[in-house]
Amino acid sequence: MSLPAALGHLFPLTGAALVGLGLFGFIILRHPLRQLLAVNVIAAGIFLILGGLGRGEDVTDPYPQALVITGIVVSVALTALGAAMITRLAEDRCAPAPTPEPPGDRDA
Amino acid sequence: MSPLDLLVAAPLAFMVAALVLGQGGRWLILAAGPVMLGLSAWLLALPPDAAHLVGNWDLPLGILLRADGVARLLVPATCVCFVAVALYAWPEFSPKAGRETARAHTFWPMLYLMWGGSNAGYLTTDLFNLYVTIEMVSLAAVALAAMGSLAAGLQYFMIALVGSLAYLLGVALLAGHYDTVDATLLAVRARPDLPTVLALAVMTAGLLVKAALFPLHGWLPPAHAAAPAPASALLSAIVVKLGFVIILRLWFEAFAEVVRPAAIHLLGGMGALAVIYGSIQAIRQERLKPLVAYSTVAQLGYLFLAFPLIWNARIPGEPWAAVLVHAVAHMLAKAAMFLAAGLMLKAVAGDRISDLGGLARAMPLSVTAFALAAISLMGLPPSGGFTAKFLLLHAAIEQGQVIYAGVLVIGGLLGAAYLFRPLSVAFGASAAPVVRAEGALRVAAPLTLAALAIALGFAGMTLIELSSIGAPPAIALPLAEEPGP
Numbered sequence: 001m002s003l004p005a006a007l008g009h010l011f012p013l014t015g016a017a018l019v020g021l022g023l024f025g026f027i028i029l030r031h032p033l034r035q036l037l038a039v040n041v042i043a044a045g046i047f048l049i050l051g052g053l054g055r056g057e058d059v060t061d062p063y064p065q066a067l068v069i070t071g072i073v074v075s076v077a078l079t080a081l082g083a084a085m086i087t088r089l090a091e092d093r094c095a096p097a098p099t100p101e102p103p104g105d106r107d108a
Numbered sequence: 109m110s111p112l113d114l115l116v117a118a119p120l121a122f123m124v125a126a127l128v129l130g131q132g133g134r135w136l137i138l139a140a141g142p143v144m145l146g147l148s149a150w151l152l153a154l155p156p157d158a159a160h161l162v163g164n165w166d167l168p169l170g171i172l173l174r175a176d177g178v179a180r181l182l183v184p185a186t187c188v189c190f191v192a193v194a195l196y197a198w199p200e201f202s203p204k205a206g207r208e209t210a211r212a213h214t215f216w217p218m219l220y221l222m223w224g225g226s227n228a229g230y231l232t233t234d235l236f237n238l239y240v241t242i243e244m245v246s247l248a249a250v251a252l253a254a255m256g257s258l259a260a261g262l263q264y265f266m267i268a269l270v271g272s273l274a275y276l277l278g279v280a281l282l283a284g285h286y287d288t289v290d291a292t293l294l295a296v297r298a299r300p301d302l303p304t305v306l307a308l309a310v311m312t313a314g315l316l317v318k319a320a321l322f323p324l325h326g327w328l329p330p331a332h333a334a335a336p337a338p339a340s341a342l343l344s345a346i347v348v349k350l351g352f353v354i355i356l357r358l359w360f361e362a363f364a365e366v367v368r369p370a371a372i373h374l375l376g377g378m379g380a381l382a383v384i385y386g387s388i389q390a391i392r393q394e395r396l397k398p399l400v401a402y403s404t405v406a407q408l409g410y411l412f413l414a415f416p417l418i419w420n421a422r423i424p425g426e427p428w429a430a431v432l433v434h435a436v437a438h439m440l441a442k443a444a445m446f447l448a449a450g451l452m453l454k455a456v457a458g459d460r461i462s463d464l465g466g467l468a469r470a471m472p473l474s475v476t477a478f479a480l481a482a483i484s485l486m487g488l489p490p491s492g493g494f495t496a497k498f499l500l501l502h503a504a505i506e507q508g509q510v511i512y513a514g515v516l517v518i519g520g521l522l523g524a525a526y527l528f529r530p531l532s533v534a535f536g537a538s539a540a541p542v543v544r545a546e547g548a549l550r551v552a553a554p555l556t557l558a559a560l561a562i563a564l565g566f567a568g569m570t571l572i573e574l575s576s577i578g579a580p581p582a583i584a585l586p587l588a589e590e591p592g593p
Contacts, residue, residue, distance in 0.1 A: 012284075019277065026270060032262055039269050046277050053284025063169065064283055067236050071276060074243045081247060082265055089258050 011052025018045030032089070036082045043075045111150040112160040112173035112231055115183060118143055119224035126216040131203045133216035137194040140220070145191065148184040151175055156577045168288045173231040176578030178353060178432060181571065182230045185436040188560060189345050189443045190223050196447050196553035197338035211255055215338075222248035222342060229350045235279050235289040235311075235362075238354055242272050242318065249347040256334035264331040267317055271351075274314030281307040291362040295580070300366045308363050312375075315358075318351030321375075321412055322382030325405045329389075332401040337450020340397065344404045345443035349435055352411050356431070359415065361580035369419070376416035380515040382409025387522030395459045396449050396530055400442070403485060403526065406519065407438045410500070413512055417503040418583070428583045429575040430499030436571075437492025437561050441484040444557035448478040451550060452534070467534040473551040475534050480558035482527040484565075487520045492564025495571070 022042030029035050047068045054064030122140045126133035158175040161167070201215040225244030232238060246268045254261030283289050285303045298304055320328040332343050359367050359375075386406025393399040414431040418424050451474040456463045468475045484491035487498075497516060504513035564571065576583075 023270075026266075032266065035266050039266070039273065042270070042273050043276075046273060046280055049277070050280035050283060053280065061287070063287070064280075067279075067283060067289075070236070070240065074240060078243060078247065078269060081250065082262075082269070085250075085254060085258065085262050085265060089262060092258060 009052075012049045015045040015048030015050075015052060018042070018048060021045075032086045033083075036079065036086065039082075040075070040079060043071070047071055047075075110158075110160040110173075111147050111154065112158070112175060113162065115144075115147050115151065115231065116173070116224055116228040118147065119220045119227065123217045123220035123224065126220055131212045134194075134198055134202050134212070136216065136220075137191065137198070141191040141194070144187045144223070148187045151183055152180055152574075167290055167293060171232060171234045171237050172290060172292065173228075174233055174292075174578065175231070177575040178356070179230040180574050180577055181432050181436050182349065182353065182439075183227055185439050186223070186226055186230070186346055189341070189439055189557065190219065192553040192557050193338045193341050193443060193447065194219060196341075196450075196550050199547065199550065200336065200338060211336075214251060215255070218248040218251045219342070221245075222252075222346060226346050226350055230353060233291040233357070235282065235291060235294075239272065239276050239279055242275065242315075242350065242354070245347055245350055246272060246318070249343055252339035253331040253335050253343060255336055255339055257330065260327075260330040260334050264327045267327045271314040271317030274310045274317075276314075278307040278309075278311030278314070281310075291357055294362040295364065298363050298366050304363065304366055308358060308366060311358060312355055315351040315355045316378075318348070319355065319411075320348050320351075320405060320408055321378055322385050322405060322409060323378070325382065325386070325408075328405060329398055329401040332404065333395070333397040337446055337453075340401070340450070341443040341446035344401065344446060345439045348404065348408060349439060352408070352435065355412075360418065360428075360582050364580060364582040367419070369416075372416050372419045375412050376414075376512065379409040379412030379415070380512060382406060383413060383515050383519040384409075384522070387519060387526060390526040391522065391529075393526075394461060396453060396461055396464070397446075397459065399461065399526060399530065400445050400449055403445075403523070404438075404442060406523065407434075407442070407485060410434055410497070410516075410519065411438075413515060414500055417500060417507065417509065417512060420507050420509070421503050422506070424583045425572070425576050425579065426499055427503040428579060429572040430496045430503070432575045433492055433499070433564065433568075433571050434496035437484050437496055437564050440557045440561040440564070441481040441491075441493065444477055444554040444561065445481040445485070447550075447554035447557070448474050448481065451554070452478065461530045461533055464530055464534045465536055471551075473555060475531070477551065477554035477558045478534075479531055480562055481554070482531060484558070484561040486523040486527055488524075490565035491562045493561070495565050495568050 019042050022038045022045060025038030025041065026035055029038055050064050051068050054061035122136050126136055154175045160173045162171040162173060197215060201212045203212050222245050225241045225248065229238060229241040229245065232241065250261055250265040250268065253264050279289055281303050286294060286297050288294065317324045332340050335343060383406050386402050386409060390399050390402035390406060393402060411431055411434060414427050417427040418431065421427050452464060452467055452471065453459050455471055456467065484493035487493040497520060501513055501516045504516060
């Protein structure tokens with residue numbers, strides 16, 4: 001069974017690539033919303049590593065999967081909090097000057 | 109049922125109750141205070157090897173809660189801090205205070221969430237469970253920091269999020285490598301191979317962000333200085349300690365066999381730089397709350413400066429006790445200082461140190477609380493801060509670690525320099541500002557905390573004995589040989 005073994009490595013490696021991409025994005029992006037998305041990419045990469053490492057030849061280890069599910073719940077909750085804070089900050093900043101800021105395309 | 113369960117479950121129950129009660133949530137502290145103080149006393153009275161498996165699931169899967177020396181010192185101290193801060197916050201976060209009723213809604217559930225999270229963090233040995241507790245505490249901390257400045261809160265949130273994810277990455281690597289993430293099992297199974305070292309490195313890096321060790325402290329001063337006084341007190345006293353405790357557990361318990369001297373001196377060096385840098389920044393501040401916040405950066409440095417001293421010690425139990433006593437003393441003294449600073453700033457017009465002139469005559473009790481807290485932070489005898497720094501200095505001199513000993517002495521002098529400044533202004537002759545009478549309950553909170561920080565100085569042996577309960581083998585026994593580089 002050489003193909004499943006190779007696939008088993010594929011998941012953690014993809015996860016590692018996602019972590020790297022997300023970290024790169026977090027460092028170079030300025031807008032908090034983009035940073036939040038970058039952090040979510042990192043989280044997705046970590047969950048992929050965690051799940052991928054639990055993948056066995058015939059049977060999958062349920063333990064990492066339980067950890068992944070818990071991690072996703074925590075991640076969703078924190079993303080919601082972050083999004084709410086970003087929205088509130090944008091509202092506060094817009095309040096004195098009613099014209100909304102143009103979307104920051106320069107860091108795209 | 110065990111107190112170990114209840115110490116985590118009770119605050120979470122109070123959190124739900126506070127959510128349901130809304131603005132009436134402030135009344136809950138009248139029930140939560142006695143309950144939690146009672147549970148903390150029960151924790152202290154437990155037999156030395158007390159442990160509890162949550163839901164009776166056995167170890168590779170289950171979660172172990174354990175009453176070791178770290179928990180026995182930090183859980184009661186945390187409890188005292190929370191009760192004092194809650195009593196202080198009572199008038200500030202109640203609907204009668206007027207305009208900001210949303211704060212009265214959110215402050216109380218966040219307080220209990222942080223309480224439950226930090227208790228769980230001190231008690232558990234499961235590294236993934238620790239990730240969840242870190243996120244609980246961070247969530248509450250971000251919400252409290254955002255009460256002062258949303259921008260600072262958001263910056264803190266982003267940094268904290270990346271820190272937790274770095275920690276989670278380490279947990280993922282360990283789970284894949286060892287099939288367990290329990291610290292007590294890892295202590296037996298850990299081998300110094302690449303995945304383990306990598307996992308330990310990313311976990312430590314993530315936690316150092318949480319613990320705000322120089323040079324990863326950038327988020328701390330703006331967030332802590334801008335928040336309302338009770339929130340600042342919790343952020344500086346409680347939140348940063350959790351990251352430190354987990355690093356302590358990782359380095360001296362789970363991976364004691366993996367850690368190398370170069371790495372431990374790197375941590376110690378960062379701690380030493382934090383002491384110097386934080387103190388100098390504190391001296392340069394013109395406003396009171398940033399001064400206290402930078403003092404936190406400096407005081408956290410001592411906690412990490414102690415790592416090489418524990419590692420190299422002939423009798424590691426002594427510096428081990430010192431670092432825990434320092435954590436407790438800083439917790440009590442810094443909470444007291446932020447609360448007292450909050451009272452003092454509320455009374456005067458501005459937030460600058462020069463605005464405090466003559467305040468010692470107008471509000472003697474608040475200034476006394478500030479001064480008592482300052483004594484412990486400077487490490488003047490008799491105080492918890494003195495006991496801790498004396499033990500650390502003793503260990504440093506015994507081991508011939510001249511640099512660390514020098515930093516300990518210079519740090520104390522710099523501490524005196526930045527803490528005497530606001531006090532000398534407050535005691536200085538000036539037209540006494542007209543202030544309302546100090547509320548008895550509100551002054552009692554910082555006074556009690558500061559008095560406890562001083563009282564720790566008289567309980568030296570008790571604290572050392574407490575800290576040695578269930579200490580990791582590397583601490584309990586003298587190290588037979590020093591591992592090579």
